[in-house]
Amino acid sequence: MTSRPFAAAVETLRGAGLRPTRQRLSLARLLFEGDDRHVTAEQLHSEAEREGVRVSLATVYNTLHQFTDAGLLREVVVEAGRSYFDTNTASHHHFFEIGTGALTDIPADQVSIGALPAAPDGVEIDSVDVIVRVKRPAH
Amino acid sequence: MTSRPFAAAVETLRGAGLRPTRQRLSLARLLFEGDDRHVTAEQLHSEAEREGVRVSLATVYNTLHQFTDAGLLREVVVEAGRSYFDTNTASHHHFFEIGTGALTDIPADQVSIGALPAAPDGVEIDSVDVIVRVKRPAH
DNA sequence: ATAGCTGCAAATGCTTTGCAAGGCC
DNA sequence: GGCCTTGCAAAGCATTTGCAGCTAT
Numbered sequence: 001m002t003s004r005p006f007a008a009a010v011e012t013l014r015g016a017g018l019r020p021t022r023q024r025l026s027l028a029r030l031l032f033e034g035d036d037r038h039v040t041a042e043q044l045h046s047e048a049e050r051e052g053v054r055v056s057l058a059t060v061y062n063t064l065h066q067f068t069d070a071g072l073l074r075e076v077v078v079e080a081g082r083s084y085f086d087t088n089t090a091s092h093h094h095f096f097e098i099g100t101g102a103l104t105d106i107p108a109d110q111v112s113i114g115a116l117p118a119a120p121d122g123v124e125i126d127s128v129d130v131i132v133r134v135k136r137p138a139h
Numbered sequence: 140m141t142s143r144p145f146a147a148a149v150e151t152l153r154g155a156g157l158r159p160t161r162q163r164l165s166l167a168r169l170l171f172e173g174d175d176r177h178v179t180a181e182q183l184h185s186e187a188e189r190e191g192v193r194v195s196l197a198t199v200y201n202t203l204h205q206f207t208d209a210g211l212l213r214e215v216v217v218e219a220g221r222s223y224f225d226t227n228t229a230s231h232h233h234f235f236e237i238g239t240g241a242l243t244d245i246p247a248d249q250v251s252i253g254a255l256p257a258a259p260d261g262v263e264i265d266s267v268d269v270i271v272r273v274k275r276p277a278h
Numbered sequence: 279a280t281a282g283c284t285g286c287a288a289a290t291g292c293t294t295t296g297c298a299a300g301g302c303c
Numbered sequence: 304g305g306c307c308t309t310g311c312a313a314a315g316c317a318t319t320t321g322c323a324g325c326t327a328t
Contacts, residue, residue, distance in 0.1 A: 019302060021308060041293080056310045061293060080214075080222040081292060081317075095258070098265060106256055114251030116271065119234070123273040126237060130269050132255065134262040158327060160283060180318080195285045200318060220292075220317060 009033075016070035026053040027063050031073070036088040038076065038103040044085075076103065078131055093130035106132065148172075155209035165192040166202050170212070175227040177215065177242040183224075217242065217270055232269035245271065 009028040013020040030047055031037065039047075045060045064085050067073040076084040078096045084103055093111050095104040111130055119125050148167040152159040169186055170176070178186075184199045203224050206212040215223040217235045223242055232250050234243040250269055258264050 019307065021301075023309070054310095058294080058311075059309055062309085075219070077216060077219050080216050081220055083219040083293085097262060104259060110254065110256040112253030113269070114253060115249065117245055117249040119271070119273045120243060122275060123236060124276050126272040126274045128269065128271050130252070130267065132258070132267050133265040134258045135265045136262050158282065160327075162284070193285095197286075197319080198284055201284085222317085 012072065016067070016072060018066055018070065023053070023055045023059050024063055024066075026051070026055065027060065028067075028072075031067070031087050036086070036105065038084050038086050040082060040084055076129075078103065091127075093132070095132050095134055098133055098135040106130070151211065155206070155211060157205060157209065162192075162194045162198050163202055163205075165190070165194065166199065167206075167211075170206070170226050175225070175244065177223045177225050179221060179223055215242065215268075232271070234271050234273055237272055237274040245269070 006025070006029075009025050009032070010020045012028055012032065013024055018024060026048060027044065030044065030051070030053075031039070041057065041060045041064055044064070045055065045057045048055050048060070064073065068075050068085065071089060072087075074086045074089045076086050076094060078084065078094065079101065082101070086103075086105075088105060090108065092108045093106040095106060096102070097104075113128060113130070116125075116128070145164070145168070148164050148171070149159045151167055151171065152163055157163060165187060166183065169183065169190070169192075170178070180196065180199050180203055183203070184194065184196045187194050187199070203212065207214050207224065210228060211226075213225045213228045215225050215233060217223065217233065218240065221240075225242075225244075227244060229247065231247045232245040234245060235241070236243075252267060252269070255264075255267070
């Protein structure tokens with residue numbers, strides 16, 4: 001019989017209108033089984049290779065974007081020239097460690113944003129991101 | 140006699156420990172005369188060329204980073220793969236318009252951040268960035 | 279004079295794309 | 304079978320760097 005997590009991953013992909021291919025299934029399991037995580041394309045690609053999954057880096061990029069478009073992932077921009085993808089799509093914020101590049105969640109209820117100014121002219125608010133940049137003090 | 144803004148730009152550079160070269164002076168005047176602004180390296184380079192200032196793009200990048208290190212500019216990361224430099228170094232936040240890439244200041248006193256969680260383990264808070272992403276509603 | 283700058287072009291790092299071959303329905 | 308996916312390699316961007324020549328002090 002088919003294992004549970006496997007079936008769950010198939011469902012996730014089907015629900016997103018994506019064919020459950022070997023590559024997408026492997027990446028989905030790496031991403032969504034277990035705790036929430038923050039990955040770069042490069043990281044996910046190495047991880048897949050380490051697990052013996054053959055996937056090209058281009059496919060990892062394509063897949064991450066497809067998952068993002070499907071609402072399964074959220075893209076987090078904290079550093080010029082590098083994209084992080086967050087498996088936690090709920091509203092929340094981030095600690096970003098300068099130097100190591102480590103990203104950590106801040107639950108939404110631990111940051112309260114008071115008065116936000118109204119959006120200018122003809123635009124509407126899409127999202128509010130709070131990034132708390134932290135660093136290790138000079139030794 | 141030497142014009143006022145010119146002298147001011149020389150002072151700014153001297154204060155930052157940077158030699159007042161022709162290129163740095165021109166860029167400083169484009170950046171700091173007039174209102175606060177948000178520029179990318181590419182934008183500043185085009186603007187310089189339009190004004191007849193000969194500067195290479197590499198020098199614009201180097202200069203923007205030197206100014207940032209000197210505390211004259213602040214780097215703002217809102218989009219993967221593109222850096223904005225903000226002439227307003229005071230604490231404040233941003234509206235970012237998805238689609239056009241337009242950046243607008245939100246004065247610090249118009250956003251109140253309530254309880255922030257303590258920084259994890261051995262790190263200290265460096266800065267807190269709030270980015271309000273806005274977009275033009277589907278027509 | 280000399281330490282610091284600049285410009286060019288090449289190199290880099292991340293990401294995207296074109297297209298032929300392969301896999302799912 | 305037909306359409307969606309994949310992989311590779313090439314292309315694309317924004318940015319950085321090496322180094323010879325120029326410039327402020």
